[in-house]
Every structure is written in C-alpha cells, then in structure tokens.
Amino acid sequence: MAISIEDVEHVARLARLALSEDEKETFRRQLSDVLEHARVISEVDTEGVEPTSHTLPLVNVFRDDVARPSLPTEEVTSNAPWAADGAFRVPRIV
Amino acid sequence: MDLTFSGALEIAGLIKNKEITSVEAVEAFLARIDAVEPDVHSYINVSADIARERAAAIDSRLSAGDDAGAFAGVPLAIKDVLSTRGFPTTCGSRMLEGFVPAYDATVVERVNDAGTVMLGKANMDEFAMGSSTENSYFGPTRNPWDLERVPGGSSGGSAAAVAAGEAPWALGSDTGGSIRQPAALCGIVGLKPTYGLVSRYGLVAFASSLDQVGPMTRSVGDCAALLGLIAGHDPCDSTSIDEPAPDYLTGLDGEVKGMKAGIVKELSSDGIEPGVLERFNATVKALEGLGVSCEEVSLPSFEYGLSAYYLIAPAEASSNLARFDGVRYGYRTDLESDDIWEMYDETRAAGFGGEVKRRIMLGTYALSAGYYDAYYAQAQKIRTLIVRDYGRAWDSFDVLVSPTSPSTAFKLGEKMDDPLTMYLSDICTIPVNLAGIPALSLPCGLAEGLPVGFQVMGPPLSEAKIMNVAYALEGVLGFEPRPPLD
Known part of the structure; x- marks a missing residue:
C-alpha cells in the first residue's frame, strides 16, 4: 500500500506534527512499508467476528461519589512551561 | 560474597538478619553503578542521595525494632515510565525532560511501602516505543553481555541494570514484549502479568489496552516476590481486576509433573535464529525431563498478530500522546508564535523523536476517515481470533511455550533505519x-x-502456574546470570 506525500501531510495535520520535507519523504516510504506488511490482515475472513478493544469482561466501573482531596494548584501548574496566577498560559486563541 | 550479584530475597534476608545494613547494600550498588554506568548506561537518573537518606532512615527504624516492610532496605531500579513523586520522570523523551511528578504511581507506592529503596530511573525507548532502547533521547543502553549490542527494549535499562549488577531487581513495562524481550536479551527473568492484575495508575500510557507493569529479576523467586508486591486491585485504575492476588512465593514448589505444554508452531519455527532454536529445543527436552509432556500446537491467527499489533498499538498511542501539547507539562517550543496551532505543531515536532512520530503518524492514519474499517477495525477482529486461538489451546494445554525473541541481542544501529x-x-x-x-x-x-530467553505463557491469572514451570526449569538449567563485564 503506497501512500503519497499528500497523505503524509494530511495525517501530520491531524496529528498536529510539523514535519520537515525530509521527514515527509522518510515517513512516506516507511509507512508504506509497514502498511504493505499489514495488508495481510485484509485477507482474513472476519465475517461475523466481533472486534476486541479490551480483553477484560468489564463494563462500567463506578465508585461512590465521595469528595476526595485533590492536588494543590501550585503543584499542578509546577511543571507547566508557562503558567501564571494558577492558570496555564497559551498564545491568544480568541 | 558479591552483594551486587545477589538476588533481592537474599539481600532482604541479610538485612533482616542484621548481617548487612540497607546503607551497605545501597552503597554496594551505587559503587557498581559508578563502575559500569559509563559503559552500560542503564539509568537516565540515579537517585544516589535520596537512596542513601532513605536507606539510613530504614536502618534506624530496623535498629529500633520497627517493621519497615517485607523488603526493608532492598535496592530497586524503576523504569522511567513510572511516576515518582518529586523525582524526574522522563519516559526517555525530550518532551518530559525535567518533568517532576506530583504523585507516585500505585506500583511505586507499593514497592515503597514494602521498604524498597529506589536507586534510580532506568533508561528506555522513548515512551516505551522500541525494541532496542536506542530510541531514548538520553542515549542508548548497551548490553552487558556485549557492549556492541543492544539490551533489547523498551525496558532495556531495567534489564541491563539487573544483568550488570546495578540493581538486584527492577520494574519494567510491557506493551508488546518490552519486559520479556530485553529480559531474554540480557539473560534475566521478566514477567508480563495478566492485563488488569497490576495497576496502571501513574504509568505513562502508551497503548492503554495492552500496557502492563511487571517484574524484571535475577531469579524466578525474586520475580514471584516482586509480583506479589505490585499485584492487586487499585481503585485508581478502572481496568484493575477486583480480586485479591495470591501469595506467589509460597506457590513455587517445582511440582510440574503431569502438566501439558504446547509448543506454538507459529512462534518457534520460521524466522528463528538457529542458535536460539537450539537452546529452545534443549529447554523443551529439559521440560520433558521434568515430567511435562510437550506437543506442537498450531495457532494459525498468530501469523497476523504482528500486523494487528502495529495498527492497534500506534492507534492507541496516537490518542494517548495527544496530551503532550506544551501546555500543562513538559517541553514547549522556543518559537515565539501568536498562533496556538503553530505552537502545538512545533512543540510536538521538536519534543518527540523519530520513532514516536512514526507511530503517531501510523496510528493517526489507521484511525482516519476512509481507513478505519480496513485497518483499525480489522485489526481488532484479528485480535478476537488470537484470543480464541489461545482459548482453544487452554482446553488441551496448561501452558504454551516458544522462544521469547527470534534472535539474540543484535548490534547497535543494525535495525535503526528499517522500522x-x-x-x-x-x-x-x-x-x-x-x-x-x-x-x-x-x-x-x-x-x-x-x-537466549524461553517464553512460558498461560491462561489469564495463571501467573503462579507459569512461574512454577519456570522455577522447575531454572532448577535444572543452572543458568548463571552474570555477564563477562569486568
């Protein structure tokens, strides 16, 4: 399965990754190789087979709605590259 | 006696009997780390001062007659994928360089409660993606058995640390083999538990439906002991199995006579190196010598396992790694930009390494409109077929066996250009x-x-059984896990 540079650019946009021209070409080639190898799965007859997203027979796991202490704001923001006044800062978005 | 090549149970006994102190144990390992780290590079960060302080505190508690835990004062290495409160957790990535967690992973809390002393955070492939530990932003780890070769991955730092005598035991994580393959390549024991047996709370997520934390040790006994410390229900992980974990250590009696082992044809013939196959076949003979009947079994859907995995795991990763956006924690681009989208794109471009980007791209592609059914959905159906193949095998066999890795340790750089x-x-x-x-x-x-590693697989929650098989084999194989490093 060969994918094009346009495919690579589209996926990079979805994944929010800036790629250099070299990276685009490398990924085009490598992703094509991996997808070509993965093509064997399309040969398998999976008619009527349910997909497995998870191997445990779990449905919903609930806990009692009891308030618990949470981390203080200073600790939560202490790893942020840019924080002020107890908030994360980002470039203006509106 | 060389303390650094002693097992954790042995060291725990020595400390308990007051033959050595925890400080002595910690100092012995720190000295060994100083001696071999320039060659091996098992650790991203060594926590020498914290370890010394903690060991001294434990020694005081022990001299006062306090109960300081079942493994009081025993040193331990922790893969840098697990959150350690107040100590850097990088995941082998530039993205988390300098990140200091505000809380401990549940497994870290549990090993701390047992009195163990962390020596440092072990090297790994970035975000646990890789099979050689060459994808670490902080440089590769080398195999203690041959410094020109990789230790395997992604828990290569944990495996090399244990093999080189830089830690008696370690925690690793396994999404597609990241505990077992490096354990095999470094000549130690590694166990991937049943999904849900060990809490994932505080484990940096790679592929959430596959990730498990597990022990990496010098012996099966230590493996059972470490699993016993970390297994069991955790309300902070909603996929944690709500059942008490057994005492694995008392289950090790080596009684395996009459058991049935299936040799998985699809994993033990084509593409396996002759040297690996020879050791594997010899080990099957040893297993037969213990009274276990061994017979080949074909699990046909395994042929598609690799392809299904390399769609499912990257798909989950592409979603999990969306959180690294330069806002709440981690790296942010230096680029001055008024555009938040550009900030995201450039942060992720510079913060992630090549393999992580490749998997994010692959996973995003597999999940994108037009390809979802052909790739991701089909891979999940293949997953069902693999679950069914195993299910059928458990009707006839107690355990299944195969080589752990198709090859022994390969050379650094050998596979880096060909994903x-x-x-x-x-x-x-x-x-x-x-x-x-x-x-x-x-x-x-x-x-x-x-x-060479010998893989023993069992049905869900059969850890006690597969460890017992390994324990019996360990007794007759007489392998001495000590590389010619000095």
Missing part, C-alpha cells in the same frame, strides 16, 4: 499482549555467548 525489521523483533511476544494473558521469559542458556 519494519525492528518491529519483527517482537513477533513472539506480541500475541500475549493482544490476548491480555500472562507470560514470562526465563534465561535458558547462551548462543555464541549471548543469552
């Missing part, structure tokens, strides 16, 4: 993760001076 060849290193370990079952790798000898 597909690198991915093929995981061919024997991947079906286990897709089915959520437990499996262990036991060192079963050397091929041309390099360790």
Whole structure:
C-alpha cells in the first residue's frame, strides 16, 4: 500500500506534527512499508467476528461519589512551561 | 560474597538478619553503578542521595525494632515510565525532560511501602516505543553481555541494570514484549502479568489496552516476590481486576509433573535464529525431563498478530500522546508564535523523536476517515481470533511455550533505519499482549555467548502456574546470570 506525500501531510495535520520535507519523504516510504506488511490482515475472513478493544469482561466501573482531596494548584501548574496566577498560559486563541 | 550479584530475597534476608545494613547494600550498588554506568548506561537518573537518606532512615527504624516492610532496605531500579513523586520522570523523551511528578504511581507506592529503596530511573525507548532502547533521547543502553549490542527494549535499562549488577531487581513495562524481550536479551527473568492484575495508575500510557507493569529479576523467586508486591486491585485504575492476588512465593514448589505444554508452531519455527532454536529445543527436552509432556500446537491467527499489533498499538498511542501539547507539562517550543496551532505543531515536532512520530503518524492514519474499517477495525477482529486461538489451546494445554525473541541481542544501529525489521523483533511476544494473558521469559542458556530467553505463557491469572514451570526449569538449567563485564 503506497501512500503519497499528500497523505503524509494530511495525517501530520491531524496529528498536529510539523514535519520537515525530509521527514515527509522518510515517513512516506516507511509507512508504506509497514502498511504493505499489514495488508495481510485484509485477507482474513472476519465475517461475523466481533472486534476486541479490551480483553477484560468489564463494563462500567463506578465508585461512590465521595469528595476526595485533590492536588494543590501550585503543584499542578509546577511543571507547566508557562503558567501564571494558577492558570496555564497559551498564545491568544480568541 | 558479591552483594551486587545477589538476588533481592537474599539481600532482604541479610538485612533482616542484621548481617548487612540497607546503607551497605545501597552503597554496594551505587559503587557498581559508578563502575559500569559509563559503559552500560542503564539509568537516565540515579537517585544516589535520596537512596542513601532513605536507606539510613530504614536502618534506624530496623535498629529500633520497627517493621519497615517485607523488603526493608532492598535496592530497586524503576523504569522511567513510572511516576515518582518529586523525582524526574522522563519516559526517555525530550518532551518530559525535567518533568517532576506530583504523585507516585500505585506500583511505586507499593514497592515503597514494602521498604524498597529506589536507586534510580532506568533508561528506555522513548515512551516505551522500541525494541532496542536506542530510541531514548538520553542515549542508548548497551548490553552487558556485549557492549556492541543492544539490551533489547523498551525496558532495556531495567534489564541491563539487573544483568550488570546495578540493581538486584527492577520494574519494567510491557506493551508488546518490552519486559520479556530485553529480559531474554540480557539473560534475566521478566514477567508480563495478566492485563488488569497490576495497576496502571501513574504509568505513562502508551497503548492503554495492552500496557502492563511487571517484574524484571535475577531469579524466578525474586520475580514471584516482586509480583506479589505490585499485584492487586487499585481503585485508581478502572481496568484493575477486583480480586485479591495470591501469595506467589509460597506457590513455587517445582511440582510440574503431569502438566501439558504446547509448543506454538507459529512462534518457534520460521524466522528463528538457529542458535536460539537450539537452546529452545534443549529447554523443551529439559521440560520433558521434568515430567511435562510437550506437543506442537498450531495457532494459525498468530501469523497476523504482528500486523494487528502495529495498527492497534500506534492507534492507541496516537490518542494517548495527544496530551503532550506544551501546555500543562513538559517541553514547549522556543518559537515565539501568536498562533496556538503553530505552537502545538512545533512543540510536538521538536519534543518527540523519530520513532514516536512514526507511530503517531501510523496510528493517526489507521484511525482516519476512509481507513478505519480496513485497518483499525480489522485489526481488532484479528485480535478476537488470537484470543480464541489461545482459548482453544487452554482446553488441551496448561501452558504454551516458544522462544521469547527470534534472535539474540543484535548490534547497535543494525535495525535503526528499517522500522519494519525492528518491529519483527517482537513477533513472539506480541500475541500475549493482544490476548491480555500472562507470560514470562526465563534465561535458558547462551548462543555464541549471548543469552537466549524461553517464553512460558498461560491462561489469564495463571501467573503462579507459569512461574512454577519456570522455577522447575531454572532448577535444572543452572543458568548463571552474570555477564563477562569486568
């Protein structure tokens, strides 16, 4: 399965990754190789087979709605590259 | 006696009997780390001062007659994928360089409660993606058995640390073989528990339906002991199994006579190096000598396991790694920009390494409109077929066996330009993760001076059984996990 540079650019946009021209070409080639190898799965007859997203027979796991202490704001923001006044800062978005 | 090549149970006994102190144990390992780290590079960060302080505190408690835990004062290495409160947790990535967690992973809390002393955070492939530990932003780890070769991955730092005598035992994580394959390549024991047996709270997520934390040790006894410390329900992980974990250590009696083992044809013939196959076959003979009947079994869907895995795991990763956006924690681009989208794109471009980007791209592609059904949905159906193949096998067999890795340790750089060849290193370990079952790798000898791993797989929650098989084998194989490093 060969994918094009346009495919690579589209996926990079979805994944929010800036790629250099070299990276685009490398990924085009490598992703094509991996997808070509993965093509064997399309040969398998999976008619009527349910997909497995998870191997445990779990449905919903609930806990009692009891308030618990949470981390203080200073600790939560202490790893942020840019924080002020107890908030994360980002470039203006509106 | 060389403390650094003693097991954790042995060291725990020495400390308990006051033959040595925790400080002495910690100092012995720190000295060994100083001596071999320039060659091996098992650790991203060594926590020498914290370890010394903690060991001294434990020694005081012990001299006062306090109960300081079942493994009071025993040193331990922790893969840098697990959150450690107040100590850097990088995941081998520039993205988390300098990140200091505000809380401990549940497994870290549990090993701390047992009195263990962390020596440092072990090196790994970035975000646990890789089979050689060459994808670490902080530089590769080298195999203690041959410094020109990789230790395997992604828990290569944990495996090399234990093999080189830089830690008596370690915690690793396994998404597609990341505990078992490096354990095999470094000649130690590694176990991937049943999905849900060990809490994932505080484990930096790679592929959430596959990830498990597990022990990496010098012996099966230590493996059982460490699993016993970390297994069991955790309300902070909603996929944690709500059942009490057994005492694994008392279950090790080596009584395996009359058991049935299936040799998985698809994992133990094509593409396996002759030296590995020879050790594998010899180990099957040893197993038969213990009274276990061994017979070949074909699990046909395994042929598609690798392909299914390299769609499912990257798909989950592409979603999990969306959180690294330069806002709440981690790296942010230096680029001055008024555009938040550009900030995201550039932060992720510079913060992630090549393999992580490749998997994010692959996963995003597999999940994108027009390809979802052909790739991701089809891979999940293949996953069902693999679960069914295992299910049928458990009707006839107690355990299944195969080589852990198709090859012994390969040379640094050998597979770095060819991702597909690198991915093929995981061919024997991947079906286990897709089915959520437990499996262990036991060192079963050397091929041309390099360790070979023997994989024992069992039904869900059969850890006690697969460890007992490995324990019986360990007794007759007589493998001495000590590389010619000095």
